[in-house]
Amino acid sequence: MIATVVLASLSEGARLLRDNFWDYTVTGATIGAIYSLVALGYTLVYGVLRLINFAHSEIFMIGTFGALYATQWLGFDPGDPKKTGIALIGVLLFCLVIAMAVSGASAVVLERIAYRPLRRRGSTRLAALISAIGASFAISEAFALWRGRNFEQFPRLFDKTHTVFTLFGYDVRADQVLIILSALFMMVALDQFVRRTRLGRGVRAVAQNSETAQLMGVNIDRVIVLTFLLGGLMAGGAALLDMVFLEQTRYNIGFILGVKAFTAAVLGGIGNLRGALLGGFVLGLVENYGSALFGTQWKDVISFTLLVAVLMFRPTGLLGESLGKARA
Amino acid sequence: MLLELDDVHVHYGKIEAVKGVSVTVDEGEVVTLIGANGAGKTTTLKAVSGVRNVTGGRILFEGADITKVAPHRRVEMGICQAPEGRGIFPGMTVLENLEMGCYTRKDRKTGIKARDLERVYGLFPRLAERRTQSGGTLSGGEQQMLAIGRALMARPKVLLLDEPSMGLAPKLIAQIFQIITEISRQGTTILLVEQNAQQALRRADRAYILESGRVVKSAAAGDLLNDDTVRQAYLGGLGH
Incomplete structure (x- = not known):
């Protein structure tokens, strides 16, 4: 009896997915791009410190408020007319810079306050993990006290319903194109930075063998700060893109998204930059296809089941753990 | 002293x-x-x-x-060290490992670096042959050569x-x-x-x-x- 109901709803879900496949794909890729950007922060810090920075979700949340403030500072109201052309690009870039700056700075301050004192004392990794969780609660509750617990609306900056191009009959919207392309651009920039520059090489060296890195003259404290900064910048970028897409924020907006991004990082192989990129997109797609098959209410269940499955059957993730071993 | x-x-x-x-x-x-x-x-x-x-x-x-x-x-x-167990960066190529040796050197961009590389390759011809290979795939002896060569790059x-x-x-x-x-x-x-x-x-x-x-x-x-x-x-x- 129950089985037939489940089967019936599944076959209906399958039809829904088949008929709107490209719709689900593009939306899944869009949200996946945001997961990827946030996942990079988890993976970078893990690679260098072998620490899951659970307060990273709050760095993202702070970025969303940074973006919101930027629009208010420019005098936007939710009801304002939409921008186009050069003005739009200017507004977006301004919001991006503010969100990235705010998130990047918060990540650096977080490292100073929550992790560095522990590191100096030679504390265990468990202590750092608890400190991370404590910092996460402290930051989000501080925002709850300051901004209240209700959603705040992010103004619509441009006409999102505008179709940029048509993919197999599905109209791809402007915001989706913007999010996917800018996320990809940021990820390529980060990848190149870590691969090509001297400081980036220092990051890779510390991730692969921190003691030898020190013996070669890498300033480990500087690398750690840089790692938090890079992760924060990516989270800030993700924050603006998320605001453009979903248009609201509040104190705990980072929580579910943070756990999803963490899932993406583990899925791709934590510590591995390209793994975070892959994991984010795969998670976004799986989650979105799954919500078509099983119903939207199952979305989070699907993601976290995937996390459990990865940890059980392939704990090193798709591309394998380790920042350094990731090679082109 | x-x-x-x-x-x-x-x-x-x-x-x-x-x-x-x-x-x-x-x-x-x-x-x-x-x-x-x-x-x-x-x-x-x-x-x-x-x-x-x-x-x-x-x-x-x-x-x-x-x-x-x-x-x-x-x-x-x-002061530069080739540590116990060699401490090779496994995900970097032989060349990148060697370049880590001159991480702190101010003159690493000039031709001096090329001369140091030449000196290390002269001491360890095997490293020259394997310069694009990743450090993790080298044999124990080659890794030791790489560790010493890398430390020499710091002059x-x-x-x-x-x-x-x-x-x-x-x-x-x-x-x-x-x-x-x-x-x-x-x-x-x-x-x-x-x-x-x-x-x-x-x-x-x-x-x-x-x-x-x-x-x-x-x-x-x-x-x-x-x-x-x-x-x-x-x-x-x-x-x-």
């Missing part, structure tokens, strides 16, 4: 691994620390590089007290070598020690930690014998090579 350890103590938690070691290394010398496993040789070397905190005593380099100086600053000053005033012979076949050991002598001949001061006392004493000018964190004997390497008690304890009995 180029490098001087003055009554250096190092603790791991409550356990004292190095209990007041004094060692001097003069410019141009090859000095070796020999001793059994757990004698405190590696810890002493790590203290010189600054990756282990000294809990007592001082370390002087070119007359300046560097006991509290950060590890990366010591590399800039001219150190004193080169610290921690057990370069570890885990290598006899033929490779002989080759590595030949190269160590060649490096010394080219003018680099060397502080060498070894369990292979035979080879180390043959190549070194002076030697210190460490036992459970203390220096129990120090003398010219040649004298120790002919010392009966030393031969019995560290050179596998008399004669051969």
Whole structure:
């Protein structure tokens, strides 16, 4: 009896997915791009410190408020007319810079306050993990006290319903194109930075063998700060893109998204930059296809089941753990 | 005196691994620390590089007290180490590993770097052949060559070598020690930690014998090579 109901709803879900496949794909890729950007922060810090920075979700949340403030500072109201052309690009870039700056700075301050004192004392990794969780609660509750617990609306900056191009009959919207392309651009920039520059090489060296890195003259404290900064910048970028897409924020907006991004990082192989990129997109797609098959209410269940499955059957993730071993 | 350890103590938690070691290394010398496993040789070397905190005593380099100086600053000053176990960056190519050696050098962009690379490739032709291969795929001997070559890229005033012979076949050991002598001949001061006392004493000018964190004997390497008690304890009995 129950089985037939489940089967019936599944076959209906399958039809829904088949008929709107490209719709689900593009939306899944869009949200996946945001997961990827946030996942990079988890993976970078893990690679260098072998620490899951659970307060990273709050760095993202702070970025969303940074973006919101930027629009208010420019005098936007939710009801304002939409921008186009050069003005739009200017507004977006301004919001991006503010969100990235705010998130990047918060990540650096977080490292100073929550992790560095522990590191100096030679504390265990468990202590750092608890400190991370404590910092996460402290930051989000501080925002709850300051901004209240209700959603705040992010103004619509441009006409999102505008179709940029048509993919197999599905109209791809402007915001989706913007999010996917800018996320990809940021990820390529980060990848190149870590691969090509001297400081980036220092990051890779510390991730692969921190003691030898020190013996070669890498300033480990500087690398750690840089790692938090890079992760924060990516989270800030993700924050603006998320605001453009979903248009609201509040104190705990980072929580579910943070756990999803963490899932993406583990899925791709934590510590591995390209793994975070892959994991984010795969998670976004799986989650979105799954919500078509099983119903939207199952979305989070699907993601976290995937996390459990990865940890059980392939704990090193798709591309394998380790920042350094990731090679082109 | 180029490098001087003055009554250096190092603790791991409550356990004292190095209990007041004094060692001097003069410019141009090859000095070796020999001793059994757990004698405190590696810890002493790590203290010189600054990756282990000294809990007592001082370390002087070119007359300046560097006991509290950060590890990366010591590399800039001219102390570079090829660590125990080689410490190769497995995800970097041979060339990238070598380039890590000149991470702190201000002149790394100029042609001087190319000349240093040439020198390392001259000492270790195998590394030149494998320059685009990733460090993790090298054999043990090649990794050791890479570790030494990488440290040379820093142009150190004193080169610290921690057990370069570890885990290598006899033929490779002989080759590595030949190269160590060649490096010394080219003018680099060397502080060498070894369990292979035979080879180390043959190549070194002076030697210190460490036992459970203390220096129990120090003398010219040649004298120790002919010392009966030393031969019995560290050179596998008399004669051969």
